[in-house]
Amino acid sequence: MSGDAPYLTSRAGILLLAPLVILLLLFFVYPLLFTLWNSVYEGGLTVRAYEELFTSTLFYKVLRTTFVISFTATAVSLLLGYPVALHISRQPPGRRVIYLTLVMLPFWTSILVKSFALTVLLGYSGIINQMLGSISGGQLNIPMVFNRFGAIIGMINYLLPFMILSILGSLLAQDPNLARAAEVMGAGRFRIFRKVTLPLSMPGVMAGVIINFTLSIGMYITPALLGGRQDMMIANLIDFYTRQTLDWPVASAIAVVLLAISGILVAILGKVRGSQGTMGAAA
Amino acid sequence: MMDLMSQNTKGQSPAMTSPAPMRDTKEPAKMMIEVQNLTKQYSDFRALDHVSLSVRKGEFVTLLGPSGSGKSTLLNLISGMTAPTSGTITIDGTDATNMPTNKRGLGMVFQNYALMPHMTVFQNIAFPLQVRKISKEEIRRRVMDVLKLVQLEHVADRRPRALSGGQQQRISLARCIVYNPSIILMDEPLGALDKKLREDMQLEIKRLHAELGVTMLYVTHDQDEALTMSDRIVLMRNGRIEQQGSPAALYFEPETVFSADFIGSSNLFSGKLKTVDGSKALQIDGAALSVPQAQSASFADGSDAVLLVRPENVRVGGQGAASAEHNSIVATVKDTLVLGGVVRHFLTLKGGVEVIAQDLNQPGMALPSRGSEVQITWRNEDARLLPADPSFSKKQV
Ligand SMILES: Nc1ncnc2c1ncn2[C@@H]1O[C@H](COP(=O)(O)OP(=O)(O)OP(=O)(O)O)[C@@H](O)[C@H]1O
Ligand SMILES: [Mg+2]
Numbered sequence: 001m002s003g004d005a006p007y008l009t010s011r012a013g014i015l016l017l018a019p020l021v022i023l024l025l026l027f028f029v030y031p032l033l034f035t036l037w038n039s040v041y042e043g044g045l046t047v048r049a050y051e052e053l054f055t056s057t058l059f060y061k062v063l064r065t066t067f068v069i070s071f072t073a074t075a076v077s078l079l080l081g082y083p084v085a086l087h088i089s090r091q092p093p094g095r096r097v098i099y100l101t102l103v104m105l106p107f108w109t110s111i112l113v114k115s116f117a118l119t120v121l122l123g124y125s126g127i128i129n130q131m132l133g134s135i136s137g138g139q140l141n142i143p144m145v146f147n148r149f150g151a152i153i154g155m156i157n158y159l160l161p162f163m164i165l166s167i168l169g170s171l172l173a174q175d176p177n178l179a180r181a182a183e184v185m186g187a188g189r190f191r192i193f194r195k196v197t198l199p200l201s202m203p204g205v206m207a208g209v210i211i212n213f214t215l216s217i218g219m220y221i222t223p224a225l226l227g228g229r230q231d232m233m234i235a236n237l238i239d240f241y242t243r244q245t246l247d248w249p250v251a252s253a254i255a256v257v258l259l260a261i262s263g264i265l266v267a268i269l270g271k272v273r274g275s276q277g278t279m280g281a282a283a
Numbered sequence: 284m285m286d287l288m289s290q291n292t293k294g295q296s297p298a299m300t301s302p303a304p305m306r307d308t309k310e311p312a313k314m315m316i317e318v319q320n321l322t323k324q325y326s327d328f329r330a331l332d333h334v335s336l337s338v339r340k341g342e343f344v345t346l347l348g349p350s351g352s353g354k355s356t357l358l359n360l361i362s363g364m365t366a367p368t369s370g371t372i373t374i375d376g377t378d379a380t381n382m383p384t385n386k387r388g389l390g391m392v393f394q395n396y397a398l399m400p401h402m403t404v405f406q407n408i409a410f411p412l413q414v415r416k417i418s419k420e421e422i423r424r425r426v427m428d429v430l431k432l433v434q435l436e437h438v439a440d441r442r443p444r445a446l447s448g449g450q451q452q453r454i455s456l457a458r459c460i461v462y463n464p465s466i467i468l469m470d471e472p473l474g475a476l477d478k479k480l481r482e483d484m485q486l487e488i489k490r491l492h493a494e495l496g497v498t499m500l501y502v503t504h505d506q507d508e509a510l511t512m513s514d515r516i517v518l519m520r521n522g523r524i525e526q527q528g529s530p531a532a533l534y535f536e537p538e539t540v541f542s543a544d545f546i547g548s549s550n551l552f553s554g555k556l557k558t559v560d561g562s563k564a565l566q567i568d569g570a571a572l573s574v575p576q577a578q579s580a581s582f583a584d585g586s587d588a589v590l591l592v593r594p595e596n597v598r599v600g601g602q603g604a605a606s607a608e609h610n611s612i613v614a615t616v617k618d619t620l621v622l623g624g625v626v627r628h629f630l631t632l633k634g635g636v637e638v639i640a641q642d643l644n645q646p647g648m649a650l651p652s653r654g655s656e657v658q659i660t661w662r663n664e665d666a667r668l669l670p671a672d673p674s675f676s677k678k679q680v
Contacts, residue, residue: 180364181397183384185411185462195410199401 032259039252049249053257059237066233069148069223070216073155077212078205080156081163085204086197088164089171103164106157115225118154119145151227155219162215163208170204171197210269214262234258313340314373315466315498316361321370323356323522330356332522333370340465343492343499347509348519349545354502356522358468361500363387375465390464390497394471396455398443404430404454405439411462429461432491449480453487460495470502485512506546510534518542540672543591550597550638552590553671556582565590565668569634572610578668587671596665597640599628600657611660614638616651626650630659 039049053059088099106114121127122144132140144150174197182192220235227233232240234254241251316338323331331353338344346354359365361372363384372380379387398407405426412422430436433453443451452472459467472488473481489512492499503509509516510530517527518541526533526542537543540551554567556579563579564571565588574590582588605611614630617637621627621644628640628651640659642648651657 175395175397177393177395177397178399180384181391181393182399182410183364184362184387184389184391185458186385186388186414187410188385191414196399 035252035255039249039256042249049247049253052250053253059254062232062234062237065231066217069152069155069231069233070213070219073152073159073216074209074212076152077156077159077163078209081160081208082167082205084160085164085167085171088168100168103161106161111158111221112225114157115154115222118150118157118226122150122153145226147228148231151223151231154222154226155216158219158222159212159215162211166208166211167201167204170201170207174200206269210266213265213269217262217265218258314338315340315342315375316500317371317373318357318361319371319373321357321360321372322368323353323360323365324368329522331360331367334522334524336517336524336527338466338498338500340498341496343489343501343512343514345501345503345509345513345516346519347503347506347516347545348525350504352519353522354504354519355470357519358470358500358502362389362391362468388464388466390459390462390467392452392455392459392467392469392472394474396443396451398451398455398458400443403440403442404435404446407443407454408458408461411458415462425461429457432460433457433487448476449484452476452484456488456491460491460497463495464497466498466500468500468502471504472501473503473508481508488512510546516546518545537591537667537669540589540591540669543589543667543669548594548639548641550592550594552592552636553587554590556584556586556588558584567634568632568636570612570632570636572612573605573663574668575663575666582668582670589669589671591667591669592661592665594627594639594641596661597638598660599630599640599642599651600659608663609660610663610666611658613656614659616653616655616657618653619650621650630657 040046042048084103088096088103091099119126123129124141124143124145126144128144129141132142144153178196178200179192182196187195217233218235219233220239223231223233224236224239235258238251238254238258241247241254314337316336318334318336321331321334322329334353334357336344336357346357348354356365360367361374363379363382367380370380371378374382374387374389398404399410402410408426408429409422412425417425427436427439430439433456435450435453435457438446438450438454443454446454452475455472469488473484476484485508488499488501491497501512510533513530515527516530516533518525518533520541526538528536533542533546537546543549544551552565552567552572554565554572556563556574557566557571558564559571562576563574563582563584565574572590574588579588599616612632614632616628616630618629619626620629624644626642626644626648628642630638630640632638638659
C-alpha cells in the first residue's frame with residue numbers, strides 16, 4: 001500500500017528509478033531491439049534468416065543437443081543441490097555462514113579459470129586420470145573433458161550455487177514448528193521430509209530449476225572449452241554464424257529464437273510454480 | 284514513590300470459580316506425567332533448575348510465570364523436542380527421558396497453530412491418523428466428527444490461511460484431539476488472539492477438557508487465564524517452581540512476595556517486625572501496622588517481612604480504631620478511578636507509602652474528593668505476612 005511510505009511521493013519514486021531505467025534501456029532493451037531488427041532487416045524487411053534457420057538440420061541438431069545438455073545439467077544440479085541445501089538449512093547459524101561461503105566460492109572465480117582448473121583435474125593427464133592410471137597400472141584412463149561429460153560437469157559447477165541458494169531460501173523460510181508439530185503427532189523423519197519439508201520447498205525448487213535451465217540454454221564458454229566438437233550449443237552456433245560465416249541476420253534470428261524459448265519456458269514453469277504457490281510461500 | 288509496594292494492576296480481581304470437581308475420586312490418582320529433578324543447562328544459562336512436577340490423569344495444570352521463567356523449556360523437554368541435561372521424565376508410567384518425540388504419543392497445540400499451509404483443513408486433521416495407518420473411511424469419519432466438535436465442518440476443504448485466527452486455533456485443537464492423545468500440551472495457544480476471542484477459546488478448551496477427560500499441561504503468562512482454567516497452577520520463576528496449588532490457594536495463600544505480586548493485584552508493605560506490648564507489628568515508613576498474630580509466630584523479632592493486603596480487602600472511609608484484629612490508618616486520596624463494576628482508590632499514607640483500595644461500584648456512591656483525608660481499614664484475617672524477598676527490594680525502596 002502507498003500508505004506504507006508516505007514520504008516517498010510518486011515523483012521521487014520516478015527520480016529514484018530513473019538511473020536504473022536508463023541503464024536498462026541503454027544496455028538491455030536497445031541491444032535486444034537491435035538484434036530483433038537485425039534478424040528481419042537486410043536492406044529491406046525479410047524473413048530469409050528464419051527460413052534458413054528452420055530448414056537447417058544443423059540448427060535442429062544444435063537445438064536438441066542444447067536441450068539434452070541443459071536438462072541433464074539442471075537435473076543433476078537439482079539432485080546434488082537439494083541435499084546440500086537441506087544440510088545447510090539444519091546447521092546452527094554460525095556454521096551455516098561458513099558453508100554458504102563455500103557454496104558461493106565458485107561465484108567469485110572467473111568462469112575461464114574454473115574451466116581450466118577442471119581440465120587440470122579431469123583431463124587426459126589430469127590428477128584423477130593419473131591416480132586411476134597408477135592404481136590400474138596404466139590400464140585405466142577415462143576421458144572426462146572435451147566431451148559431453150566435461151561440458152555438463154563444467155556447467156554444473158557453475159549452476160550449483162544458484163540451485164542451492166534458491167532451495168535453501170525456501171527451506172529456511174519454513175516455520176520450524178511445522179516439522180515439530182508433525183513429529184509430536186507421531187511422524188518419523190522420512191514422512192516429515194516427504195509430507196512437510198519437501199512440498200513446502202517446491203517454490204525454491206521451481207525457482208532453482210528455472211534459473212538453472214535458462215542459464216544452461218544460453219551457456220557459451222563452458223561447453224566451448226570443456227565440451228567436444230559435437231556438443232555445440234545454441235550460443236556457440238550464434239558465435240559460429242557471427243564469426244565464421246559472418247551471417248549476422250541468421251545469428252540474430254537464432255538469438256531471437258533462443259530468447260523466445262527461454263521466455264516460454266519461464267512462463268510455463270512459472271505457471272507450475274504459481275499453481276503450487278499456495279504451498280509454502282511463507283510470505 | 285510508587286515503590287514502597289509493588290502494584291499489580293495487570294488484571295481485575297480474578298473471577299474465582301469454585302474448584303473443579305475432582306475426577307477419579309474412586310480410583311487412586313494415576314500420574315500421567317512425572318518429572319523429577321529436571322534440569323536444562325544452556326552453555327552459561329540454566330533455563331530449568333531441578334524441577335519436579337507430577338500431573339494426575341484428567342488434571343488441568345497450568346504453567347504460569349513471567350517471560351523467560353522456563354515454561355516453554357519444561358514443555359519442550361516433556362514433548363522431547365529438547366533433551367534434558369539431567370533428571371527424568373515419566374509419561375504414563377513409562378520412562379520417557381530419552382524417548383524420541385514421535386514415540387511419546389502426546390498431543391501439542393502451538394501458539395502460531397503450526398498448521399500445514401500446503402494441506403487443506405481436512406488433510407491437516409487427517410495427518411496424525413495417516414501416521415497411525417488408519418483406514419480411509421475411518422479417517423474420513425473421525426475427521427468429520429472432530430470438525431463437528433469444534434463447529435467448523437464447513438471449512439474442511441479450505442486451506443488454513445483462508446481461516447481467521449480463532450478458526451485456525453480451533454483446527455489445530457481438532458488436529459490434536461482427533462487421535463485421542465491422553466496428554467495434551469499447549470504452549471500459549473491463545474497468545475495470538477484478541478481478548479474477546481481468547482475468552483471464548485478458554486471456554487472451548489475447558490469444555491473439550493471436560494468432555495474428553497484428557498490430561499492437560501497448559502502454558503500461559505496470563506494470570507487471569509491461569510486462574511479461570513486450571514485445576515492447579517504451577518507458578519514458575521527463574522527456571523524453578525515458586526509455588527503450586529489450586530487457583531484459590533495461589534490467590535488467597537501466596538507463600539512468597541513473588542507469588543503475591545504475580546497473581547492478582549496486591550498491596551505489599553515491607554518493613555521490620557517489632558514486638559510492641561506483647562504482639563508483633565510491622566514498622567513501615569511513618570506507621571506501624573498490626574499483623575496476623577498467628578502467622579507472625581514464625582518470624583523472629585526484628586526480621587524483615589512483607590504484609591500482603593489485596594485491594595478489595597481495604598475499606599475506604601471505614602470507622603473503628605486499630606486493634607489486634609484490625610488496621611485503621613489515615614490516608615490521603617490521590618486519585619479515584621471508576622472502572623465499570625469496580626472503583627479503585629489510589630491513596631498515600633503519612634510516610635509516603637502508597638495503597639490501593641478497591642470497592643464494588645454502586646449507584647449513587649459518594650466518592651472521596653482528591654486530596655481529602657480518609658480512614659482506611661482492613662481486617663488482619665484478610666492480610667498475609669510473607670518473608671521479605673531480597674530480589675524484590677529494588678521495587679520497594
Ligand atoms: N537454545 C537456547 N539457548 C540458550 N538459552 C535458551 C535457549 N532456549 C531458551 N533459552 C533461555 O531459557 C530461558 C527460558 O526460556 P523459555 O522459552 O522456557 O521461557 P518461557 O517461560 O517460555 O518464556 P515466554 O513466556 O517468553 O515464552 C530464557 O531465558 C531463554 O533465553
Ligand atoms: Mg514460552
